[in-house]
Amino acid sequence: MNKLISLTKRNIKVYFSDKKMFFTSLITPIILLVLYVTFLSGVFKDSFINAFPEGFKYTDKLLNSLVGGQLISSLLAVSCITVAFTSNLLMVQDKAEKTIKDINITPISKFTIGLSYFVSTFISTFIVNFTVTIVCFIYAHFFGTYMNINDMLNIVLDLLLLTLFGTSLSSVINFNLSTQGQVSAVGTIISAGYGFICGAYMPISSFGKGLQKVISFLPGTYGTSLLRNHALSSSFREMRNQHLPEELIDGFKKAFDCKIKLLNNYVSINSMYLIVTGFTLLFIVIFIFMNKHKKRS
Amino acid sequence: MNNIIKIDKVSKSYGSLKAVNNLSFLVKEGEFFSFLGINGAGKSTTINMICGELSKDFGSIEVCGEEVDGNNTSLKEKIGVVFQDSLLDKSLSVYDNLKIKASLYNITGKDFLDRYEELSKLFNLKEIEKQPISKLSGGQRRRVDIARAIIHNPSILILDEPTTGLDPGTRKSIWKVLNNLRKEKNLTIFLTTHYMEEAADSDYIVILDKGTTIAEGTPLELKNKYASDTVYIYNVDEENIKKLDKSYKKVRDGFKIIVKDLKEATDLIIKNKDLFKDYEVIKGKMDDVFLNATGYELEDE
Numbered sequence: 001m002n003k004l005i006s007l008t009k010r011n012i013k014v015y016f017s018d019k020k021m022f023f024t025s026l027i028t029p030i031i032l033l034v035l036y037v038t039f040l041s042g043v044f045k046d047s048f049i050n051a052f053p054e055g056f057k058y059t060d061k062l063l064n065s066l067v068g069g070q071l072i073s074s075l076l077a078v079s080c081i082t083v084a085f086t087s088n089l090l091m092v093q094d095k096a097e098k099t100i101k102d103i104n105i106t107p108i109s110k111f112t113i114g115l116s117y118f119v120s121t122f123i124s125t126f127i128v129n130f131t132v133t134i135v136c137f138i139y140a141h142f143f144g145t146y147m148n149i150n151d152m153l154n155i156v157l158d159l160l161l162l163t164l165f166g167t168s169l170s171s172v173i174n175f176n177l178s179t180q181g182q183v184s185a186v187g188t189i190i191s192a193g194y195g196f197i198c199g200a201y202m203p204i205s206s207f208g209k210g211l212q213k214v215i216s217f218l219p220g221t222y223g224t225s226l227l228r229n230h231a232l233s234s235s236f237r238e239m240r241n242q243h244l245p246e247e248l249i250d251g252f253k254k255a256f257d258c259k260i261k262l263l264n265n266y267v268s269i270n271s272m273y274l275i276v277t278g279f280t281l282l283f284i285v286i287f288i289f290m291n292k293h294k295k296r297s
Numbered sequence: 298m299n300n301i302i303k304i305d306k307v308s309k310s311y312g313s314l315k316a317v318n319n320l321s322f323l324v325k326e327g328e329f330f331s332f333l334g335i336n337g338a339g340k341s342t343t344i345n346m347i348c349g350e351l352s353k354d355f356g357s358i359e360v361c362g363e364e365v366d367g368n369n370t371s372l373k374e375k376i377g378v379v380f381q382d383s384l385l386d387k388s389l390s391v392y393d394n395l396k397i398k399a400s401l402y403n404i405t406g407k408d409f410l411d412r413y414e415e416l417s418k419l420f421n422l423k424e425i426e427k428q429p430i431s432k433l434s435g436g437q438r439r440r441v442d443i444a445r446a447i448i449h450n451p452s453i454l455i456l457d458e459p460t461t462g463l464d465p466g467t468r469k470s471i472w473k474v475l476n477n478l479r480k481e482k483n484l485t486i487f488l489t490t491h492y493m494e495e496a497a498d499s500d501y502i503v504i505l506d507k508g509t510t511i512a513e514g515t516p517l518e519l520k521n522k523y524a525s526d527t528v529y530i531y532n533v534d535e536e537n538i539k540k541l542d543k544s545y546k547k548v549r550d551g552f553k554i555i556v557k558d559l560k561e562a563t564d565l566i567i568k569n570k571d572l573f574k575d576y577e578v579i580k581g582k583m584d585d586v587f588l589n590a591t592g593y594e595l596e597d598e
């Protein structure tokens with residue numbers, strides 16, 4: 001147990017002190033942030049304004065709370081996965097640079113080593129994302145939001161769940177990689193591709209039908225949707241308070257991926273939790289299995 | 298003395314390349330053992346198998362009477378390894394690196410601080426302890442590597458080219474520490490090196506080529522077998538040298554005569570007392586042993 005803790009600490013320390021690794025993992029969230037500030041928030045604002053009924057007197061606060069919710073959920077959905085992947089790449093980098101040899105020769109079991117990568121990925125990713133979340137909450141506070149403590153806690157819970165999901169997924173995918181080339185390949189693909197797939201740049205609902213269908217089979221999509229629901233629900237509550245029609249709110253929900261169809265049915269919030277948790281557990285089981293059956297070269 | 302490492306008919310291939318081929322040898326407890334061979338002979342591969350990092354294809358490897366399979370935790374407590382390439386965490390400080398590795402041997406808290414203090418004195422770590430490994434010079438890094446390898450007081454220390462690239466002063470100080478450890482703790486040293494003068498002090502030497510032993514013995518045995526002695530004679534006429542009926546070579550101010558051993562040299566000199574006024578006899582060196590055993594031609598100096 002002590003060995004697990006100190007190896008986990010080592011992994012976390014290496015991740016945060018290896019500047020290259022740390023900054024690559026922040027590239028996607030930063031690109032997203034820049035896009036929002038320069039461009040996306042305007043696009044979303046316009047589409048919100050157009051969707052409001054004729055004559056409806058919207059306030060800046062309502063607009064900002066919607067845009068803010070959209071930003072927070074996109075940012076967290078992306079960084080839970082990309083940061084998990086990049087911090088988990090330490091497992092591969094240790095093999096590529098042979099650093100793992102110096103750990104393997106100590107009296108520690110292979111299983112503990114595997115577990116330490118898992119735990120450290122989870123912790124590093126959570127630290128980064130929790131920081132991002134706090135910054136987002138502060139930002140929202142100043143720009144206008146209707147979020148209460150409950151909404152915030154829900155977001156943090158999603159964050160935990162999605163971080164665990166990202167950790168287990170990346171652990172399984174990275175397990176058999178062993179070269180520096182693979183490290184950069186996986187890093188680049190995930191950073192470049194995931195933001196798009198999870199609808200951070202453009203809502204999934206605006207994609208073509210075929211692509212939407214494919215994306216609806218990816219379990220991560222429901223993690224994103226959970227975040228969308230919890231980051232936007234306070235705004236929807238406020239819209240109801242301002243007597244906007246329920247159909248309009250429902251339209252917003254569909255347009256911004258709070259409601260996602262799987263095989264022609266909308267997936268409930270509880271089912272979303274179930275899907276994400278189920279796949280996380282599945283990946284963990286696979287990861288444990290792979291660790292138990294690992295052979296020496 | 299007990300055999301602490303027993304390598305018996307071990308083979309290891311990378312694809313079609315036989316890196317280690319039916320290799321057998323013994324290392325005795327407390328011995329200073331040298332494992333020599335040209336680049337690519339299979340030394341590091343053998344070391345990786347001894348410390349359980351690499352699996353073998355055939356044969357048996359016993360360390361302290363236990364067959365190595367990569368999971369022997371009790372064995373791992375007994376072996377310390379300085380790998381050919383430094384494998385510490387480059388972005389972490391010297392102190393953190395040692396602390397982390399110590400904890401994996403269950404050396405923590407006060408035990409670690411005490412041990413760290415000892416090693417810090419031995420290897421002069423105080424002034425570099427806060428620096429990340431990436432900022433150290435080659436010699437500083439090697440000192441940390443060795444400190445890391447012995448942090449848990451192993452009984453076998455495996456050194457894969459520990460002094461390559463270090464200046465003579467640093468090499469000397471490292472060897473001073475290692476020799477003291479040998480004396481004080483009966484440490485078995487398993488050394489790989491390309492510096493033959495380092496191997497010359499060892500108790501036993503195995504020379505490897507293409508994954509198999511091509512020569513083994515004590516330095517003296519090997520010198521007798523593979524290194525011929527040389528007699529240099531100066532300020533004489535070539536006519537007189539020709540009369541000796543030995544093969545010779547012209548060198549600056551004189552001639553060089555290769556003799557089988559010291560006895561031959563002595564006989565030669567006594568028989569030709571008048572000729573040998575200004576001369577020297579050079580005993581064969583480990584360099585010659587290595588070059589002859591591995592089949593390299595001896596170059597003229």
Ligand SMILES: Nc1ncnc2c1ncn2[C@@H]1O[C@H](COP(=O)(O)OP(=O)(O)OP(=O)(O)O)[C@@H](O)[C@H]1O
Binds near residue numbers: 314316
């Ligand atoms: N991981 C590997 N994959 C494929 N071939 C390898 C691998 N490691 C070593 N080899 C090959 O095995 C042979 C033996 O390598 P090894 O590293 O054991 O040599 P060495 O005696 O330590 O050499 P050096 O003095 O250069 O360190 C070499 O031909 C090398 O190319």
Ligand SMILES: [Mg+2]
Binds near residue numbers: 341342
């Ligand atoms: Mg080598």
